[in-house]
Every structure is written in C-alpha cells, then in structure tokens.
Amino acid sequence: MEFKSKPDSLSIFAIKGIPAIQSGDNIGEIITRGMKRNNIILEENNVIVIAQKIISKSENRLISLSKINPTQEAIKIAKKANKDPRVVELILQESKSIIRVSDGVVIVEHRLGHVLANAGIDRSNIESDDTDEKVLLLPEDPNASAQKIRNYISKKINVNIGVLITDSIGRAWRLGTTGHALGSSGIKTLIDLRNNTVDLFERELQTTCIAWADQLAAAATLIMGESNEGIPVVIIKGIHTPSETDSINDLIRPKNEDLFR
Numbered sequence: 001m002e003f004k005s006k007p008d009s010l011s012i013f014a015i016k017g018i019p020a021i022q023s024g025d026n027i028g029e030i031i032t033r034g035m036k037r038n039n040i041i042l043e044e045n046n047v048i049v050i051a052q053k054i055i056s057k058s059e060n061r062l063i064s065l066s067k068i069n070p071t072q073e074a075i076k077i078a079k080k081a082n083k084d085p086r087v088v089e090l091i092l093q094e095s096k097s098i099i100r101v102s103d104g105v106v107i108v109e110h111r112l113g114h115v116l117a118n119a120g121i122d123r124s125n126i127e128s129d130d131t132d133e134k135v136l137l138l139p140e141d142p143n144a145s146a147q148k149i150r151n152y153i154s155k156k157i158n159v160n161i162g163v164l165i166t167d168s169i170g171r172a173w174r175l176g177t178t179g180h181a182l183g184s185s186g187i188k189t190l191i192d193l194r195n196n197t198v199d200l201f202e203r204e205l206q207t208t209c210i211a212w213a214d215q216l217a218a219a220a221t222l223i224m225g226e227s228n229e230g231i232p233v234v235i236i237k238g239i240h241t242p243s244e245t246d247s248i249n250d251l252i253r254p255k256n257e258d259l260f261r
Helices: 028-036 052-058 070-081 085-093 141-155 212-224
Strands: 013-014 047-051 062-064 095-102 105-110 114-119 134-136 162-171 173-186 233-237
Touching: 013 095, 013 212, 028 052, 028 105, 028 233, 047 052, 047 095, 047 141, 047 212, 052 134, 052 162, 052 173, 070 085, 070 095, 070 105, 085 095, 085 105, 105 173, 114 162, 141 162, 141 173, 173 212, 212 233
Parallel strands: 047 162
Antiparallel strands: 013 233, 047 233, 062 134, 095 105, 105 114, 162 173
C-alpha cells in the first residue's frame, strides 16, 4: 500500500514566552496557556513538539553532583574519558552498557534503549554554581510523559493531537547534532514501506523505512534551536499521521542489526 500521508506543506509555530520550568510544574497547563497567549489554535492531528529539558526539569531530574559518590568503576572510566567521576557515575546508573570510551565522551546504551553519548546527561542552560553544580538527566519514561501531556491538552481543547518529546543527538557517521525523538504519544513514529510500496518505476521497495518521528523532531528543532533560543515548545501543522499504537521504541534498531556494536 502506498503511503499517502506525506504532506504538501508544513507550518511550524513557536510558542514564545514559556517560563523557566520548576520541579512539579504542569507542562500541559503551561503549553495550553502559551498557545492562548500566542493566539495558536490546535486542530485535529497537529503535533506538539517539546524539548526534553523542560520535561526533565518538571519531573525533578535535576541532580546535584555534590551528592554523588563515584564508584571505582566510574573513577576508572573517568580517567580514560577525562570526565568528572561523578558525572560518569550517573552515566553508569542511567545505562544498560558502555559501548565506547574516548576523550570527553562515553557512548552507552541508555536504559531507555537509545545509543547516545554520556547517557544524555546535560549541563547546558542549567542553573548551577561552583558549590552546587547540577546536571540534568533524561526523563524516566518519555513516552509516559508525552501521553500525560497529550491527555491533559486533548481534554482541555477536545481535539485529538500528537505529542513528541525531543532531544539533540550526534550520529556516528555525521558531524553535528540533530533533533531526535525521545518520547511520543498519538503519532506514527516509523513508517515501513517495505514490500507494499513501489517506486517511480514500479519496483517494489525492499528496505525503505521512514524515521517519521525523527524527521518531525529535526524539523521542529529548526524553530526551537539548540542553544540559547528559549523556544522549548513548537506546534507542527499539516501532519495527518495519528497512531494509538506506535512508540519511539519502534525506532530503536535491534542490537543484532547494529553494525556499530
């Protein structure tokens, strides 16, 4: 079956004025107020894209390094990676396994299944001081976080929507970072065109799968930015690919198919 949901155009709107997020904040309510303030009206199957950082902050994933006591394993890896042993200890706690260690970088399989650098632990745009340096961990369950926010907003406005939670990620075969889907609810994540779609010359596609959620995350990041822009939430209009069954887990390549491990 041919994939017919490819949009003819997309519109991406920034929700400006999102306040600094504190532990316990209701992200769904903050987004709802932000849409009203920015005169944005959600329509059926629009997608709300949210930066992971504000989810983690609201879920109290901010960790003081002064409270971390590194193990001997963390100290050993920290010397090899030239990293703070306390950060390495958190990397170990957040990961299933260590894949590579290099100067400044520890590549891991995160407990969520993603392969990424330093377990996604972040120091940028986080309030810290010399006596109480802090880092931010990824959400405990980004899919559940997306579902919670989607339920709240859908109930408020009585419209079916999708929610994506995104983060920036580097790739083994490319320079630079790009938007990466970390959690989702209510939207297709992977579109498999193998064996049921033909190309322009009527040849059946044998290997084509579209990382749909990652493509949306990358598009959203063009508006959100990746440094000091202060736009952690955007709305994508023009997408009509709802799903109640897809998950970000569908995008994670099985270990036995991963040529980099």
